[in-house]
Amino acid sequence: VNISILIVAVFIFLLVLHHNFLGLSDFLKRELSDSNPLGLQPIDFIPAVPQRLADERNDKEISVVIAASDERLGGAITAMNSIYRHTRSNVVFHIVTLNDTVDHLRLWLSNTPLKNLRYRILDFDPRVLEGKVQVDPQKADTLKPLTFARFYLPNLVPHAEKAIYVDDDIIVQDDILELYNTPLKPGHAAAFSDDCDSTTNKVAVRGAGNQYNYLGFLDYKKETIRKLAMKANTCSFNPGVFVANLTEWKLQNITKQLEKWMALNVAEELYSRNLAGSITTPPLLIVFYKQHSSIDPMWNVRHLGSSAGKRYSPQFVKAAKLLHWNGHFKPWGRTASYAEVWEKWYVPDPTGKFSLIRRHSEAYEAK
Numbered sequence: 001v002n003i004s005i006l007i008v009a010v011f012i013f014l015l016v017l018h019h020n021f022l023g024l025s026d027f028l029k030r031e032l033s034d035s036n037p038l039g040l041q042p043i044d045f046i047p048a049v050p051q052r053l054a055d056e057r058n059d060k061e062i063s064v065v066i067a068a069s070d071e072r073l074g075g076a077i078t079a080m081n082s083i084y085r086h087t088r089s090n091v092v093f094h095i096v097t098l099n100d101t102v103d104h105l106r107l108w109l110s111n112t113p114l115k116n117l118r119y120r121i122l123d124f125d126p127r128v129l130e131g132k133v134q135v136d137p138q139k140a141d142t143l144k145p146l147t148f149a150r151f152y153l154p155n156l157v158p159h160a161e162k163a164i165y166v167d168d169d170i171i172v173q174d175d176i177l178e179l180y181n182t183p184l185k186p187g188h189a190a191a192f193s194d195d196c197d198s199t200t201n202k203v204a205v206r207g208a209g210n211q212y213n214y215l216g217f218l219d220y221k222k223e224t225i226r227k228l229a230m231k232a233n234t235c236s237f238n239p240g241v242f243v244a245n246l247t248e249w250k251l252q253n254i255t256k257q258l259e260k261w262m263a264l265n266v267a268e269e270l271y272s273r274n275l276a277g278s279i280t281t282p283p284l285l286i287v288f289y290k291q292h293s294s295i296d297p298m299w300n301v302r303h304l305g306s307s308a309g310k311r312y313s314p315q316f317v318k319a320a321k322l323l324h325w326n327g328h329f330k331p332w333g334r335t336a337s338y339a340e341v342w343e344k345w346y347v348p349d350p351t352g353k354f355s356l357i358r359r360h361s362e363a364y365e366a367k
Contacts, residue, residue: 060089062180063163065156067124067146070101074332074346074354075168077108082171082345084117089177093119094156094163096149098126104351111350122156124149132262133279134269147280150239151258154250161247166322167240169305169330171345174321182243184293189248191293192237193300212236214289217282219272224264230289237292239284240326241300257287296321305329310337317341332356 064083068076080093097105102121109117126145135143149156150165157163164180182191195212215232218225249255261283265271271282301320303311305327317323317338325331331342332354343356 060177060180062087062089062091062176063094063157063160064091064176065094065096065150065153065163065165066168067149068095068097068101068105068168069144069146070098070104072168072330072332073101073105073108074349074356075330077114077349078332078342078346079166079168079170079172080117080119081114081347082173083166083176084114085345086172087175087177089175089180090118091176093117094122095119096122096124096146096156098146099123104353107351108347108349112347114347128152129262132259132266134266147278150242150280151255151283153244154246154255157246161245163244163246165239165242165244167324167326169325170241170322171342172322173318178321179241179243179295179299182293182295182299184243184245184248187248188291188293189245189252189254190288191243191295192239192288193241193295193297193302194235194237195302196235214285215272217272217275217285219270222268222270224268225270228286228289230286234289236281236285237288238300238302238324238326239278239281240302240324241295241322243295254287258283261286298322300324302326304338305331305336307337312337 064080066076066079076095080095083091083093095105102123105121109115109119124146129145129148133143133148153163153165162180164176184191213232213236214230214234217236218230218232220226220232261270265282271279275282298319298321300322301312301317302324303326304323305325307327307329312320323338323341325336325342328334329336331339332346336342346356349355
C-alpha cells in the first residue's frame with residue numbers, strides 16, 4: 001500500500017512539474033513574440049552600472065534610442081560618449097543596428113572607457129520595410145534601413161513611458177535630463193525642433209524650394225496631399241532629435257500611421273521629386289502636422305554639416321546644448337565646421353576599422 005501511495009505521489013509531482021514547464025515555455029514564447037513583432041530582436045543588455053558609479057548618479061532612468069550603422073559607427077559611439085559624460089542620470093542606450101555590426105559594436109563598447117555604459121543592442125530586420133519604401137534598383141545601396149528605426153520606438157523600448165531619439169551625427173554638451181523633461185502638450189506624442197526657429201538659418205535647395213517648410217518635402221501637385229489641407233508654407237521640423245511620449249504614441253498608433261503614408265508614397269509618389277532631405281521626414285511631417293510640441297532650439301542646433309564653412313559663431317557653438325551635423329559634411333568624414341568640437345568626444349576604434357577621414361585628408365593637404 002505504501003509503495004502504491006509513493007508511486008501515485010511521484011506521478012502527480014511529475015505531472016505538475018510538466019504542466020508548469022509547459023506554462024513557462026508558452027509564457028516565454030508570448031514574451032518574445034509580443035515584445036518583438038517586427039524582428040527587433042534584443043542581442044545584448046547590460047542591466048546595471050557598477051555600484052560606485054550608481055552612487056554618483058541620480059535614480060532617473062532615461063531611455064535614449066540611437067541607430068548605429070557600421071560605416072557610421074564612430075558617430076554613434078561619439079554621440080553616446082558625449083551624452084554619458086554630461087549627465088548624472090542613469091541613461092540606458094537602446095542601440096539599433098544590423099546583425100553584421102553587432103560584434104564590432106560590442107567590442108568597441110567593451111574595450112574602451114565606454115564599458116560602463118548601460119545599453120541594449122537591437123538587431124533591425126530590414127524586411128519590415130518591404131512594400132513601404134520605394135527602392136530604385138540602380139540605387140539600392142543608398143537605402144539606409146536604420147533611418148526608419150525611429151518609426152518603431154514602442155517596439156524598441158516597450159516598457160518606457162518616454163524616450164529620446166537622436167541621430168548619430170550629434171554631440172551633447174549639457175545634461176540630457178533637461179531634454180528628457182521637455183513638456184509635451186496633452187495629446188502630443190512627440191516634441192521636435194521646428195525649422196523656422198530663431199537659431200536656424202533657412203536652407204534653400206536648388207529646385208526643391210526651401211527645406212524648412214512642407215513644400216520642400218511633399219508634392220503638392222498630388223491630389224492625396226492637397227486633400228490633407230496642410231499649408232505648404234508650414235514650418236517643417238527636424239526628426240534627427242526628438243522626445244517621444246510612448247504612451248500617447250501607442251494610443252494613437254503612430255507607427256501604423258507612418259507605415260500607411262510610406263506605402264501610399266510607394267503607390268503614388270507623394271514626396272517632393274527634388275527632395276533633398278531624408279525620406280524619413282515626409283511621413284513624419286504628415287502624421288505630426290500641427291500635432292507636436294517643441295523642444296528648446298538649443299537642444300538641436302542644426303546644419304553644421306550643410307557646408308564646410310562655419311555657420312555659427314564659436315560663442316554660440318559653445319553655448320549650444322546639442323550640436324547636429326546634419327548635411328553632407330560629417331565631422332568624421334569630409335571637412336566639416338567645428339569638427340574639432342566633435343572630436344573631443346570621439347573614442348578611437350580598438351579594431352582600427354573606423355578612422356577619421358578628415359585627419360587623413362588634412363595630413364595629405366599638409367604634404
